[in-house]
Amino acid sequence: MEPIKITLSSGREIIIDENAVKILNEYVRTQMTLEQLAKKLNLTGWEEAYDLIKQLPSHIMWTPISILNKMSNSTKGG
Secondary structure, three states, X not given: OOOEEEEOOOOOEEEEOHHHHHHXXXXXXXXXXXXXXXXXXXXXXXXXXXXXXXXXXXXXHHOOHHXXXXXXXXXXXX
């Protein structure tokens, strides 16, 4: 999976890599709070976590990393 860059309203750039996708998958499937999400992603607080969630395409959060990797490899011809 190619990392995705999200620029928050604060100007801070967040890189969404495989580890971040795993955390986001957990977030959407459990009762993890925005505060917990922020802590796991090293964000400053729930506000940044909320800003990230608003901007990130929802399929990234809901699709398991193994499937995202397969989708990424198939678009590269591999």
